[in-house]
Amino acid sequence: MLNIKDLRVNLEDENKEILKGVDLTVDAGKVHAIMGPNGSGKSTLSYVLSGKEGYEVTHGSIVLNDSDILEMEPEERAAAGLFLAFQYPVEIPGVGNMTFLRTAVNAQRKARGEKEISATDFLKQVRERASSLQIDAEMLKRPVNVGFSGGEKKRNEILQMAMLEPKMCILDETDSGLDVDAMKLVAKGVNSLRDNGRGFLVITHYQRLLDHIKPDVVHIMADGKIVKSGGPELALEVENNGYSDILSEVA
Amino acid sequence: MASFESVDVKEGVDQETIDAVREVGGAYKYGWETDIEMEYAPKGLDAAIVKLISEKNNEPEWMTDWRLKAFNRWEKIKEPKWSMVNYPEINFQDQYYYARPKSMAEKPKSLDEVDPKLLATYDKLGIPLKEQMLLAGVEANEEVEKGERKVAVDAVFDSVSVGTTFQKELKNAGVIFCSISEAIREHPELVKKYLGSVVPITDNYYATLNSAVFSDGSFVYIPPGVRCPMELSTYFRINAENTGQFERTLIIADKGSYVSYLEGCTAPKRDTAQLHAAVVEIIVEEDAEVKYSTVQNWFPGDEDGNGGIYNFVTKRADCRGYRSKVMWTQVETGSAVTWKYPSCILRGEESQGEFYSIAITNNHQQADTGTKMVHLGKNSKSRIVSKGISAGFAQNTYRGLVSMHPRAKSSRNYTQCDSLLIGDKCGAHTVPYIEVKNNSSRVEHEATTSKVDDDQLFYCRQRGMDEEEAVALVVNGFCKDVLQALPMEFAMEAQQLVAISLEGSVG
Numbered sequence: 001m002l003n004i005k006d007l008r009v010n011l012e013d014e015n016k017e018i019l020k021g022v023d024l025t026v027d028a029g030k031v032h033a034i035m036g037p038n039g040s041g042k043s044t045l046s047y048v049l050s051g052k053e054g055y056e057v058t059h060g061s062i063v064l065n066d067s068d069i070l071e072m073e074p075e076e077r078a079a080a081g082l083f084l085a086f087q088y089p090v091e092i093p094g095v096g097n098m099t100f101l102r103t104a105v106n107a108q109r110k111a112r113g114e115k116e117i118s119a120t121d122f123l124k125q126v127r128e129r130a131s132s133l134q135i136d137a138e139m140l141k142r143p144v145n146v147g148f149s150g151g152e153k154k155r156n157e158i159l160q161m162a163m164l165e166p167k168m169c170i171l172d173e174t175d176s177g178l179d180v181d182a183m184k185l186v187a188k189g190v191n192s193l194r195d196n197g198r199g200f201l202v203i204t205h206y207q208r209l210l211d212h213i214k215p216d217v218v219h220i221m222a223d224g225k226i227v228k229s230g231g232p233e234l235a236l237e238v239e240n241n242g243y244s245d246i247l248s249e250v251a
Numbered sequence: 252m253a254s255f256e257s258v259d260v261k262e263g264v265d266q267e268t269i270d271a272v273r274e275v276g277g278a279y280k281y282g283w284e285t286d287i288e289m290e291y292a293p294k295g296l297d298a299a300i301v302k303l304i305s306e307k308n309n310e311p312e313w314m315t316d317w318r319l320k321a322f323n324r325w326e327k328i329k330e331p332k333w334s335m336v337n338y339p340e341i342n343f344q345d346q347y348y349y350a351r352p353k354s355m356a357e358k359p360k361s362l363d364e365v366d367p368k369l370l371a372t373y374d375k376l377g378i379p380l381k382e383q384m385l386l387a388g389v390e391a392n393e394e395v396e397k398g399e400r401k402v403a404v405d406a407v408f409d410s411v412s413v414g415t416t417f418q419k420e421l422k423n424a425g426v427i428f429c430s431i432s433e434a435i436r437e438h439p440e441l442v443k444k445y446l447g448s449v450v451p452i453t454d455n456y457y458a459t460l461n462s463a464v465f466s467d468g469s470f471v472y473i474p475p476g477v478r479c480p481m482e483l484s485t486y487f488r489i490n491a492e493n494t495g496q497f498e499r500t501l502i503i504a505d506k507g508s509y510v511s512y513l514e515g516c517t518a519p520k521r522d523t524a525q526l527h528a529a530v531v532e533i534i535v536e537e538d539a540e541v542k543y544s545t546v547q548n549w550f551p552g553d554e555d556g557n558g559g560i561y562n563f564v565t566k567r568a569d570c571r572g573y574r575s576k577v578m579w580t581q582v583e584t585g586s587a588v589t590w591k592y593p594s595c596i597l598r599g600e601e602s603q604g605e606f607y608s609i610a611i612t613n614n615h616q617q618a619d620t621g622t623k624m625v626h627l628g629k630n631s632k633s634r635i636v637s638k639g640i641s642a643g644f645a646q647n648t649y650r651g652l653v654s655m656h657p658r659a660k661s662s663r664n665y666t667q668c669d670s671l672l673i674g675d676k677c678g679a680h681t682v683p684y685i686e687v688k689n690n691s692s693r694v695e696h697e698a699t700t701s702k703v704d705d706d707q708l709f710y711c712r713q714r715g716m717d718e719e720e721a722v723a724l725v726v727n728g729f730c731k732d733v734l735q736a737l738p739m740e741f742a743m744e745a746q747q748l749v750a751i752s753l754e755g756s757v758g
Contacts, residue, residue, distance in 0.1 A: 050713050051712075051713075052709055053705070053709070073712070073717070074709060074712040074713050075712045075713075075715050075716055075717050075718075077713075078712070078713055078714060078715040079715055083713075084713050086710065086713075089710070090704070090706050090707050090709075090710040091707075092707055092710070092711075092724070092725060092728055093728055093729065094727070094728030094729055094730070094731035094732075095724055095725070095727070095728035095731075099724075100711075100714075100724070103716060103720070103724060104711075104714035104715050104716060105715075107714070107715040107716045107717070107720060108714075108715035111715065143728065160714060164714065164715070
């Protein structure tokens with residue numbers, strides 16, 4: 001599914017290396033979690049994967065389902081099945097949530113040479129998927145993320161994910177700013193999307209999200225590299241002892 | 252979309268494909284011209300030309316005298332310089348003031364007799380002059396049931412009106428909708444009473460010029476108590492080169508009547524600038540309501556700022572009666588230079604004026620536009636919502652006056668002015684003038700300036716939209732309050748226009 005090889009990335013403006021050789025393979029059907037202290041490069045990885053400007057890839061490759069995505073525009077990566085649930089979802093005043101969703105779904109379909117979704121089918125799908133995330137009709141009408149609470153924003157990200165049906169989902173600190181109930185709701189949404197054809201990369205600071213979204217593999221990232229990988233027990237180790245033990249162990 | 256010139260042609264792509272793509276993505280869709288035999292008045296402007304125009308329209312003497320009075324005044328006054336627009340000095344003697352297709356020398360009795368070339372022109376513009384159901388240029392979408400609404404069209408080509416549709420049906424309702432030249436001949440009592448009563452010939456430089464040389468335009472009269480059975484519209488097309496278009500529109504909504512009026516404009520692509528100076532007068536009597544919507548899409552000039560229309564327009568509504576109401580909605584995407592302030596004189600008690608505006612300037616376009624709300628009557632209300640969008644090297648100014656006169660007790664105004672910048676070489680300016688001469692009125696003014704944010708664009712692109720689509724979505728969101736005020740057909744056209752006029756503004 002996703003294959004990252006020796007990825008080295010500089011911040012474009014500062015010539016400062018942020019990612020210092022990341023290797024990572026996520027197979028279809030698997031959930032990988034990346035944990036790590038602040039400033040380890042986790043969010044940068046998610047931005048570089050999705051094609052945000054401001055980063056310069058100096059070395060390495062990113063392959064998604066046999067295509068090299070480094071040369072692709074962000075929208076082409078999206079159409080190829082890459083989805084990023086943002087840590088800070090952006091507000092777009094005046095644009096209805098529903099309009100936004102429909103525009104996005106149809107843009108991806110168009111890019112893949114598929115027919116646009118009919119208004120009725122779309123409405124049906126949205127209602128269905130929104131209700132399981134406890135997103136009501138009113139929230140669908142409101143402008144994208146404007147005046148949404150932290151929990152609403154994150155649920156809205158998961159709704160977009162459910163509608164776009166991506167192959168590779170990246171969740172960037174989706175648990176930040178959520179209370180326990182909201183986190184459970186988000187986790188339920190994510191779990192319902194887990195299937196054999198879909199890969200997940202869950203970026204988080206804390207073990208608690210991983211209680212609800214059970215990972216197959218846990219990676220620890222520090223200073224721009226993945227320093228240790230293991231099973232779910234690795235996340236528990238972090239929870240109990242913090243990062244310093246692991247870091248001193250690999251140093 | 253990046254400029255096509257910089258795109259490398261890949262192997263296997265033929266010229267036809269490139270041209271097709273260019274046409275689809277190309278900025279100004281209406282830049283072609285109609286090859287048609289024209290008849291011009293001699294270049295330049297003097298009393299003889301004014302008389303000639305009057306003669307061509309078979310006008311009565313009182314009209315000729317009215318024009319000459321305006322011309323005499325125009326000769327004595329100077330072009331105003333207070334607006335925030337720069338353009339080379341206009342040589343008023345180097346223009347044609349009258350141009351009409353030769354085939355229109357004898358006015359066709361019905362649309363069937365109109366030169367097929369002219370009909371084809373409007374057809375190509377998406378305004379077929381058959382009595383079709385919808386104002387085209389706008390495809391019927393799934394939400395609009397076909398045949399739900401009718402739109403009557405008055406088509407003005409350079410200096411003359413080529414035809415007006417649905418006249419019979421409107422006549423049955425008692426509505427008069429015809430060209431102004433026809434109204435001068437057929438309904439002199441109405442024209443005499445109202446022409447110049449809202450925008451007098453002394454009003455301003457361009458209005459005075461228009462009063463002297465206006466060649467055609469539309470006339471609307473809605474009798475008391477009548478709700479106009481369909482939308483009325485005028486479509487202005489400038490075709491001839493070096494020719495100014497000076498149209499005059501007069502709308503009278505008698506007591507308790509209602510009309511919604513639409514105006515559209517386009518012109519060919521030329522590298523020399525062209526002058527357009529129109530006057531619109533609206534009279535709204537007691538309990539009457541007029542909605543006036545404009546989608547102005549004159550040629551804006553090329554990417555380097557060559558050519559385009561200089562648009563100097565005076566539009567004013569006089570809400571004379573108790574509870575009379577007027578609503579101006581404008582989407583300004585075209586013209587090299589725009590100087591335009593659709594205004595409301597709120598004379599009647601409890602009268603209402605509304606102004607909703609989207610002004611988009613890209614490349615080297617300049618717009619100085621806004622409104623005047625003059626409150627004279629008690630308890631009068633006005634609302635202004637202005638959205639200015641600048642991209643490229645464009646300058647966009649909102650200039651507005653809210654004036655509460657001593658007698659306009661307990662009146663209210665709310666103004667909201669938002670500016671959006673795309674890129675860092677354009678400018679947005681807001682110049683509100685507020686005068687309050689009584690102590691019971693309330694005036695509110697809010698203004699914001701924002702930039703299209705890279706994070707917003709990235710968010711949209713991560714969800715699959717390309718950059719142009721993302722900008723269009725964000726900008727349409729920004730304009731939503733105003734787009735909602737437009738009639739359905741126009742709203743859809745306007746949304747597309749917003750996207751088209753911002754092409755090439757990012758990346």
